[in-house]
Amino acid sequence: MPLSLSDPTWYPIASSEDLPFRHVYQGQLLGRELAVWRADDGTLNVWENRCLHRGVRLSIGINEGQELKCQYHGWRYANGSAGCTYIPAHPADAPARRIENRKYPVREAFGLVWSAANDDQPFKPFPDAEAKAWFPLRPLPVNASPDDVVAGLARLAPDDQPADMLPGMAVRLETAIYFVQPVDSGRSVIRGLLAEKPANEIAALRHYNEMLTKLRDRLEKAAARKPAPEPLQPSFEKVSVDLATMPDIAIPRGTTFPVLVKRKWQSADGVIGFELADRDGKHLPTFQPGAHIDVHLPNGLVRQYSITNGPGELMSYVIGVKQESASKGGSKALVETVREGDVLAISEPRNNFPLRRDATRTVLIAGGIGITPLLSMARFLDKSSLPYELHYFVRSGETAAFRSELEVLHGEVRTHMGIGRKAIRKEVEAILGLHEFANHVYICGPGPMLEMVQDAAAALGWPDEAIHFEYFRNDKTIDASSSFEIELARSAMTLHVPAGKTVLETMREAGLTVPSSCEQGACGTCLTGVIEGEVDHQDVYLNKSEKASNSCMMTCVSRARSHRLVLDI
Amino acid sequence: MRNTLDSITRNLWHVVAATDELPIGLVETTTLLDTPLALTRGLDGEPVVWLRRDEEQGEEIDAETVLERLPVKTAYGYTWTCLGSPPAELFPIPEFAEPDRVNMSCGSIGIHVSAPRAVENFLDMGHFPYVHTDILGSEPHTEVKEYDVEVSEERDEVLATRCRFIQPRAAKSATKPMEVEYVYRVPHPFCSVLYKSCPEDETRQDVIGLFLQPVSEERCRAHLLQSMIDSTSTITDLRRFQQTIFGQDKPILENQYPKKLPLDPRAETPIRADKSAIAYRRWLSQKGITYGVIPQAS
Structure with a gap:
């Protein structure tokens, strides 16, 4: 039977002991090369053996524990999702487009690592598998077709006790089961399991090795007499058009997916932690340090929360929510009405606050709940052994959130408690010092603190591009004095936007249904593609390069600099 | 294999050896575009190249007796030949003729990858900190800044300018990382020339030429020319430096799949730093080169 590239059968591809700490194993199944690695949290990854960038x-x-780093350009791929989290050539940009390597299903059982060409079949252990304590033999590669190897194994059986042929190229001979791994059309690996651990392991391994080596010699001699079978020709999947055309940014789709509230706890006075996980226990989408998710609340509001996780931690997202008494039903709804076991809709992670990893000095300054994105950044820097300082300012009477998470970090982590407003500035100035080449500061906290740190840094010679911050609320005064035309390309409509009215309102009045949420240019819901014209950006959602690209806008606050805008709507 | 040899590639001049290293009166063998070649030099020092039949490496030969010869050109210290009808001229490197320069061939290294993949690696700055660690780049300085790329119609070459990168030891005197500026030219489908600021004279540039000999679609030999303004380093120093760099690139290039350069934009994932590579791939595609590449499905 010829091998098929789409054969859904699970085959063993490695022994468990082929995957020691921080190693990457090269395997092959049905003509496809595989990169197989175990993350520090135990997760096994079986990926196509090829970096998407340059092959x-x-x-x-390099297996860095929670991420795999390519040798050529240092691209990093996350444990579990195989999504790219960092491109060193562009350290200031988050890899916004979803660059994700091809991955294959994996299971570890009976001392072997199993995989399949696709997800069409669930993993099913062989008959009686669970009943015994299996002992794996040394794998033996054979340069012969998998079918010939299966037949050769079957012929080892004595005449009066024929071999038991099991599904999936497996043969049971007395107390041993042999699996044939179809490496390619003319190459196989025999992986055997003994039904129990032998009394003398070395003697047993030697015995089976000798027997199988003899079989290999016979099979390879026979194979050499036959014409070599044509190797399988697996094709590399093409990357999506938007990845190939290299736009500066891609318009996010705004799709949401459900997650389960796995845990809810008090992390500090006034800060509640939420752990959100996939309902079926699968991993969540790749994120980068500094990324946030939109959480769709039961009362219809949409709010943004930073992911606090470290690299490759995709089995759940942990967010921190401030219990603000003054909150207009945003955080309040989460804190008061959402319970463990509830399902919430969240967006895919989005990053307006990317972390550069090419700094000689990284200073993270958090105020109160602003610790959340900086905790994630600190964890990424920590795992890569990059130097950083984390300064966490907490008001008097407050307690520090995520304390146990901060304690395990190796960098310089300092909590500054109950310092008055004027003294804080002095403290921040002392922390920052004069700007030097390749120094970067990241700030997250309440609006006034953000402005104070920016101001202090600028006074000490820190240039704009070295000061990084993120707003979750748009506190800017919106200038709605302009008037202009909008042409809606897909709706074939031209509308006039007068002073004092937003693009969003004008479109709604004309009978269009346009989604929106915060209506202050912070949440990203009303994001619209721009085909022509120059946008007057007034939001805090798009980052600088996105704004500069002039290819999209937030219709709730942004307007036109030109007299006409052509929108993709 | 041979049927992918397009007429453009067939009619190009291809590098085959450092002229100085060709023995006078002895046979040297090599392969170009899957074709076995024999080479030697006559008593006048001029290289002679012909289609190899049963000649063996190191055999004695009198160049005068070789009657059916391939076209030959000597340029930039190297011997070039052609299997078809070559153009009159090879691409220009005017700096080579400047009298105060040290011009040298820095050796030839076989690489199990297609020639265009090796060209692309030469154009790429993003790999410096990872592959040429502490020489051409070092973490954390990994950024590839915006640069300019154009395909010059007049000269029919890809030109990348304003290419800047932070290097740990850009010059012998440097104690701190500093930014160097490069200009890359791709004046031939399998050759590239790099210009970089010269530490000894701010007004001039050091020149490094990479000439690739396409042995087969998936193998090449890299020949390197250095044309430097350097009064202190010895030739051994400069050669050793370039061989170190090549030794670092070789294992990476040999782990690249597919070995032929895919011209379909959707085969791999380009980023802004790859602008010059994108222009190069497009240029090869427009020229109709099919040798050593996977052409875009029409």
């Missing part, structure tokens, strides 16, 4: 084998890459 270099990932099996020569």
